[in-house]
Amino acid sequence: MTAPTVLITGTSTGIGLEIAVGAARAGWRAVATMRDVARADRLRAAADATGVADLIEVRRLDVVDHTAAAACVADVVAAHGRLDAVVNNAGAGHVGTLEQERIDDVRAVMEVNFFGVLHVTRAALPHLRASRGRLITVTSVGGVVGQPFNEAYCAAKFAVEGFMESLAPVAATVGVSVTVVEPGAVASEFVANVGLDREAAVARAGAYGPALRAYLERTSGAFAAAQSPADAAAAVVATLTDPEPAPRVQTSTAARQFVGVKLTDLDGLAVTATTAGWVR
Known part of the structure; x- marks a missing residue:
């Protein structure tokens, strides 16, 4: 039998790169997509080092472009005859607060982290129905708390979680399983890619400066003890191969504990008491 095919978004670094390599090691043909295929060298080197280069195929995809998403999915199906799974991993971090942001900045975050997921999912669903496949979306503990x-x-990650939780029972009626995977802090380039100059950001923050400084200091500590991208990716690969994948998966004990606070916090006081301490 030919290897099952999985399309993965956002694979140039971090969790996405490790998902592609891990899926290939598990016997999947991994179609690894990224906005800039010139950044594929690290993925190709990792694939060579683990002996799975023949199972990893790099393709260009900017998930914000719905036409490109549809074309990419169609090309994958044309090349391989089927699509067995999708892992929506592409995303972008963002730090800011509403009073000091342009609404266009907020829209841009939604475009990548929410609508990008929808573009790929919409294009893939007919093919996942045909294969009775699975749809996995990497969200965040920030999609719950x-x-x-x-x-x-x-807001974008909450939207993705709500969308997928609502889609899951509907998709199940046509044989497609839907899972969200929630990492906590991961030691990848995700935070660096936010492009935040900390001191400049604090200086610009005005009345919010002390709170932002406290938050950034706390975040530095959290990421110093962060989970590795490979460990986070292992939870995604396990979901790919699980005969009955759960609708919600956390990638670490810390993530499970953090999400658990919210899911048992009916009045919100436990969550706000926790996060208020991050800005003092």
Whole structure:
């Protein structure tokens, strides 16, 4: 039998790169997509080092472009005859607070983290129905727990979680399983790619400066003890191969504990008491 095919978005670095390599090691043909295929060298080197280069295929895809998403999915199906799974991993971090943001900045965060997921999912669903496949979306603990100075990012991830939780029972009626995977802090380039000059950001923050400084200091500590991208990716690969994948998966004990606070916090006081401490 030919290897099952999985399309993965956002694979140039971090969790996405590790998902592609891990899926290939598990016997999947991994179609690894990224906005800039010139950044594929690290993925190709990792694939060579683990002996799975023949199972990894790099393709260009900017998930914000719905036409490109549809074309990419169609090309994958034309090349391989089927699509067995999708992993929506592409995303972008963002730090800011509403009073000091342009609405266009918030829209841009939503475009990548929410609508990008929808573009790929919409294009893939007919083919996942045909294969009775699975749809996996990497969200974040920030898709469950709102976090200071992550308003736009958490809003996008909350939206993805709500969308997928609502889609899951509908998709199940046509044989497609839907799972969200929630990492906590991961030691990848994701935070660096936010492009935040910390001192400049604090200086610009005005009345919010002390709170932003406290938040950034706390975040530095959290990421110093972060999970590795490979460990986070292992939870995604396990979901790919699980005969009965759960609708919600966390990638670490810390993530499970953090999400658990919200899911048992009916009045919101436990969450806000926790996150208020991040900005003091």
